[in-house]
Amino acid sequence: MNDEELINKIQSGELTIYVIGIGRIGLPTALSFANSGLPTIGVDINQKLVDRINSGKFPLKDEPGYDVIFEKVMKENKFRATTNFHEVSSADVIILSLPTPMDSNNIPDYYALNSVAEKLHDEISRNSLIIVESTVEPGFIEDQIIGKIEGQDNKLKLGKDFDLGVCPETANPGQILNDFERLPRLVGATDEKTRNLIMKIYKHVFTVNLISMPNCKTANAVKLTTNVFRDLNIAFVNELATVFERAGIDIMTVLEAAKSKYNFQVHYPSSGVGGPCLPVNAYQMINFAKNFGFETFRLVKEGRIINEKMPLHTIELLEDALKETNKIISESSVLVLGVSYKPDVKDIQISPVEQIVQILKEKGANITIYDPYYKNSEIFGIKSSNDLISGLENCDALIIATAHKEFHDLEPLFLKSKMKTPIVIDSKCIINQYDAKEAGLIYRGIGRGKI
Ligand SMILES: NC(=O)c1ccc[n+]([C@@H]2O[C@H](COP(=O)([O-])OP(=O)(O)OC[C@H]3O[C@@H](n4cnc5c(N)ncnc54)[C@H](O)[C@@H]3O)[C@@H](O)[C@H]2O)c1
Numbered sequence: 001m002n003d004e005e006l007i008n009k010i011q012s013g014e015l016t017i018y019v020i021g022i023g024r025i026g027l028p029t030a031l032s033f034a035n036s037g038l039p040t041i042g043v044d045i046n047q048k049l050v051d052r053i054n055s056g057k058f059p060l061k062d063e064p065g066y067d068v069i070f071e072k073v074m075k076e077n078k079f080r081a082t083t084n085f086h087e088v089s090s091a092d093v094i095i096l097s098l099p100t101p102m103d104s105n106n107i108p109d110y111y112a113l114n115s116v117a118e119k120l121h122d123e124i125s126r127n128s129l130i131i132v133e134s135t136v137e138p139g140f141i142e143d144q145i146i147g148k149i150e151g152q153d154n155k156l157k158l159g160k161d162f163d164l165g166v167c168p169e170t171a172n173p174g175q176i177l178n179d180f181e182r183l184p185r186l187v188g189a190t191d192e193k194t195r196n197l198i199m200k201i202y203k204h205v206f207t208v209n210l211i212s213m214p215n216c217k218t219a220n221a222v223k224l225t226t227n228v229f230r231d232l233n234i235a236f237v238n239e240l241a242t243v244f245e246r247a248g249i250d251i252m253t254v255l256e257a258a259k260s261k262y263n264f265q266v267h268y269p270s271s272g273v274g275g276p277c278l279p280v281n282a283y284q285m286i287n288f289a290k291n292f293g294f295e296t297f298r299l300v301k302e303g304r305i306i307n308e309k310m311p312l313h314t315i316e317l318l319e320d321a322l323k324e325t326n327k328i329i330s331e332s333s334v335l336v337l338g339v340s341y342k343p344d345v346k347d348i349q350i351s352p353v354e355q356i357v358q359i360l361k362e363k364g365a366n367i368t369i370y371d372p373y374y375k376n377s378e379i380f381g382i383k384s385s386n387d388l389i390s391g392l393e394n395c396d397a398l399i400i401a402t403a404h405k406e407f408h409d410l411e412p413l414f415l416k417s418k419m420k421t422p423i424v425i426d427s428k429c430i431i432n433q434y435d436a437k438e439a440g441l442i443y444r445g446i447g448r449g450k451i
Pocket residue numbers: 020021022023024025026043044045046049097098099100112115116133134135136169170171172173275276277
């Protein structure tokens with residue numbers, strides 16, 4: 001496709017887009033393309049998801065704004081979903097938004113991308129433009145994906161039979177529409193012509209600035225750098241938090257004041273770092289460095305070790321608080337508030353709360369869970385409560401594990417009146433510790449010394 005053909009196809013609304021992988025990121029992406037007037041088809045192996053979408057039911061209830069766009073593009077027949085991979089042979093543009101998780105040894109697992117690249121080798125027949133939005137290690141596109149699409153039989157050649165670039169996804173779950181309208185996007189490709197084509201397409205769909213990258217690996221390096229930066233800074237405040245607790249210093253007071261320094265970027269302590277991005281991206285960076293002889297990428301690894309210890313530290317705070325009532329965990333009923341890995345989304349991927357629950361189980365606690373996004377269901381092997389009040393009754397200790405909006409309004413006096421033993425472990429520091437003390441709670445906050 002050259003510039004002129006592309007512009008004509010965009011203007012006539014004939015540029016056909018296939019988004020492979022229509023999960024948390026791929027579905028909103030596909031809907032944005034459809035909403036810009038381009039016929040868009042989502043391809044996924046999840047038959048239930050595809051059926052649900054085609055029957056007009058929007059699956060991402062926690063993504064504000066996309067429910068309206070979904071209804072609009074479905075009505076206009078601009079979007080549909082399919083499990084039939086053969087359809088991609090008619091695509092002008094193929095966007096890959098496939099999962100890039102890690103295995104139980106923290107090794108990045110690129111199975112979905114690799115297998116789809118091999119399938120594309122069999123399907124591509126019309127000089128399609130392939131754009132990888134999934135998060136991968138720098139060099140993975142150049143070293144793995146291109147070869148798999150070209151195939152060993154040399155049926156396809158990059159630049160002749162297909163073009164390829166990347167536009168790493170940086171949106172934040174729960175606010176994807178907002179981020180798609182605000183966050184600049186990085187565009188890298190295997191040559192300048194392809195990069196310019198991708199920039200033109202994304203300019204048509206999104207209103208944000210596009211940052212031109214010299215190649216795919218640099219764009220992917222930027223994506224990993226921003227997320228590993230966060231993981232490391234959170235590790236820093238988590239380590240500070242454990243020291244400040246003993247020193248009787250409140251980390252929230254420190255961070256609030258530190259924010260006033262122009263070159264300080266604030267991060268907050270918590271019971272761990274979860275989700276499909278930060279932990280995985282740190283391990284992707286570690287794996288990437290290995291290729292260049294950096295067997296132990298020390299700083300990034302240490303950051304992971306600190307963050308991965310925070311669920312255990314949360315339980316240590318609980319054990320310390322229980323001492324004040326002469327109780328032990330195995331004789332206590334503990335309510336865990338929130339299971340999502342971050343506030344206000346329905347997502348438990350790599351949630352540190354799973355580890356908190358696991359440790360509580362091992363120590364013999366009687367566990368109850370309440371999360372407004374997971375009412376009355378089985379989470380981490382525990383039946384979750386239908387409402388907060390019934391969860392609070394008969395409870396000896398409360399762990400605030402996820403700072404969902406609903407929990408920000410929790411009044412210490414209310415908690416004291418409902419709980420059997422008023423122990424509160426606040427891993428997100430959302431409760432005012434002075435109010436907690438006045439109300440008679442036995443309070444511990446991550447990074448907060450006893451007052
Ligand atoms: N979720 C986030 O916060 C976020 C943010 C930025 C970037 N990313 C990156 O975006 C990519 C996608 O992540 P996600 O969170 O949307 O994942 P997801 O698990 O929500 O969605 C992935 C979808 O791909 C489908 N799929 C898996 N294998 C497939 C195959 N072989 N063929 C077709 N479909 C297949 C799954 O059924 C699923 O619907 C990842 O690389 C992730 O790191 C995610």
